[in-house]
Amino acid sequence: xxxxxxxxxxxxxxxxxxxxxxxxxxxxxxxxxxxxxxxxxxxxxxxxxxxxxxxxxxxxxxxxxxxxxxxxxxxxxxxxxxxxxxxxxxxxxxxxxxxxxxxxxxxxxxxxxxxxxxxxxxxxxxxxxxxxxxxxxxxxxxxxxxxxxxxxxxxxxxxxxxxxxxxxxxxxxxxxxxx
Amino acid sequence: xxxxxxxxxxxxxxxxxxxxxxxxxxxxxxxxxxxxxxxxxxxxxxxxxxxxxxxxxxxxxxxxxxxxxxxxxxxxxxxxxxxxxxxxxxxxxxxxxxxxxxxxxxxxxxxxxxxxxxxxxxxxxxxxxxxxxxxxxxxxxxxxxxxxxxxxxxxxxxxxxxxxxxxxxxxxxxxxxxxxxxxxxxxxxxxxxxxxxxxxxxxxxxxxxxxxxxxxxxxxxxxxxxxxxxxxxxxxxxxxxxxxxxxxxxxxxxxxxxxxxxxxxxxxxxxxxxxxxxxxxxxxxxxxxxxxxxxxxxxxxxxxxxxxxxxxxxxxxxxxxxxxxxxxxxxxxxxxxxxxxxx
Numbered sequence: 001x002x003x004x005x006x007x008x009x010x011x012x013x014x015x016x017x018x019x020x021x022x023x024x025x026x027x028x029x030x031x032x033x034x035x036x037x038x039x040x041x042x043x044x045x046x047x048x049x050x051x052x053x054x055x056x057x058x059x060x061x062x063x064x065x066x067x068x069x070x071x072x073x074x075x076x077x078x079x080x081x082x083x084x085x086x087x088x089x090x091x092x093x094x095x096x097x098x099x100x101x102x103x104x105x106x107x108x109x110x111x112x113x114x115x116x117x118x119x120x121x122x123x124x125x126x127x128x129x130x131x132x133x134x135x136x137x138x139x140x141x142x143x144x145x146x147x148x149x150x151x152x153x154x155x156x157x158x159x160x161x162x163x164x165x166x167x168x169x170x171x172x173x174x175x176x177x178x179x
Numbered sequence: 180x181x182x183x184x185x186x187x188x189x190x191x192x193x194x195x196x197x198x199x200x201x202x203x204x205x206x207x208x209x210x211x212x213x214x215x216x217x218x219x220x221x222x223x224x225x226x227x228x229x230x231x232x233x234x235x236x237x238x239x240x241x242x243x244x245x246x247x248x249x250x251x252x253x254x255x256x257x258x259x260x261x262x263x264x265x266x267x268x269x270x271x272x273x274x275x276x277x278x279x280x281x282x283x284x285x286x287x288x289x290x291x292x293x294x295x296x297x298x299x300x301x302x303x304x305x306x307x308x309x310x311x312x313x314x315x316x317x318x319x320x321x322x323x324x325x326x327x328x329x330x331x332x333x334x335x336x337x338x339x340x341x342x343x344x345x346x347x348x349x350x351x352x353x354x355x356x357x358x359x360x361x362x363x364x365x366x367x368x369x370x371x372x373x374x375x376x377x378x379x380x381x382x383x384x385x386x387x388x389x390x391x392x393x394x395x396x397x398x399x400x401x402x403x404x405x406x407x408x409x410x411x412x413x414x415x416x417x418x419x420x421x422x423x424x425x426x427x428x429x430x431x432x433x434x435x436x437x438x439x440x441x442x443x444x445x446x447x448x449x450x451x452x453x454x455x456x457x458x459x460x461x462x463x464x465x466x467x468x469x470x471x472x473x474x475x476x477x478x479x480x481x482x483x484x485x486x487x488x489x490x491x492x493x494x495x496x497x498x499x500x501x502x503x504x505x506x507x508x509x510x511x512x513x514x515x516x517x518x519x520x521x522x
Contacts (some may be wrong), residue, residue, distance in 0.1 A: 001415045034486045034487065039221060042216045044219050045219070046216075046219055048221050
């Protein structure tokens with residue numbers, strides 16, 4: 001067997017430049033075949049969806065926007081240890097720690113908390129490593145359909161605590177549900 | 180009596196004009212919808228129920244856009260171009276028989292704006308003028324690409340008009356009349372011309388595609404090499420007029436195809452319907468039948484657009500001059516021989 005005849009896929013074909021017959025050169029058969037193909041597509045299932053009314057199902061491993069969790073008493077879990085920032089491959093997370101005052105016991109769970117906690121959403125790659133690194137189970141990439149809103153100003157993509165911390169009502173609702 | 184005729188004619192003229200405009204409008208929607216369906220998409224469905232108000236929205240948008248005028252040596256011609264295209268596309272509809280007679284208020288109303296006995300000559304005369312609109316528009320744009328595109332259109336339209344005219348000659352010989360009304364009436368029941376003139380029909384169909392600048396003959400509008408074509412410099416409603424003229428021409432040529440080859444308003448069982456339900460009802464159904472036929476051809480135009488790729492320029496010329504014209508002449512000779520043998 002010569003090397004020219006070897007075909008791994010079994011679909012190898014010899015190219016030929018043979019003259020077309022008269023029937024082929026009229027192209028009528030080819031055109032009719034093409035028309036039949038396009039006509040069939042008229043009744044095929046549409047691949048597009050009516051977006052705002054319908055949405056495509058999210059994958060089970062979908063990672064949405066970050067959320068800083070509260071505990072069952074509504075206190076912020078984050079203790080500003082910096083492990084999330086350290087594990088972040090895109091270096092999107094920055095934070096500044098502060099010490100808890102005695103009258104702030106109802107606000108923060110640990111004695112240290114994040115005074116500033118910022119995520120640059122333009123840098124974040126949603127890898128989920130911050131979620132894995134967090135020893136306090138404070139940061140999560142939610143499975144909600146919450147998506148970072150489009151904007152023309154780059155400054156607006158740096159999310160502070162006001163956008164990241166779980167709203168208090170939601171924490172109360174979650175606690176009520178679990179009890 | 181004289182006044183009644185004037186009123187009757189005015190009503191018919193307005194109706195014909197309105198129908199042509201309406202069809203041309205909804206052709207744009209149909210085009211987008213069918214294009215979408217063939218590509219497994221949904222198409223416009225936001226404006227109105229199922230997107231039915233989309234043509235109005237498109238029109239509003241075109242009116243609201245900025246009218247850009249290039250630095251052209253002749254502003255008048257630049258503005259004139261789209262209007263010539265538009266007028267010529269609409270003028271053909273005057274001689275088309277939309278149906279047989281209808282009896283309204285004791286009067287026999289002929290459903291045709293103008294029953295002239297040189298209708299075919301008139302159609303070809305008007306069709307050949309429509310090339311001026313594109314030519315003038317392309318030239319006045321002061322843009323080399325537009326000029327090249329306009330030249331292409333001119334040569335294409337002229338070469339295909341010859342084949343189109345020749346394909347009609349055989350038909351005129353068969354009916355020995357140039358009046359569209361006579362040709363329509365001569366195809367009673369199922370005596371449609373397509374069965375007697377299949378080659379002529381095919382030539383006329385291909386030439387209609389070329390005449391209306393539709394794919395696969397839309398060399399006038401090449402995004403790739405002519406950045407748009409003859410209407411590159413046109414914007415807003417002026418551009419809209421060019422597109423509108425294209426759709427109006429498409430509607431008119433669909434109508435011509437239906438009238439000349441697919442039996443116009445005739446349908447099998449017409450005599451039976453006239454006997455049982457009366458002349459008026461039979462002719463009323465005839466109008467609907469004609470519109471179904473027209474819609475079929477409009478659909479065919481759009482269907483072909485998404486099937487057959489665009490011709491190269493030399494292929495286009497080869498097809499026109501070396502294939503269609505000889506074929507049309509052979510068709511005339513065959514028809515002549517058959518008619519001679521019959522008589």
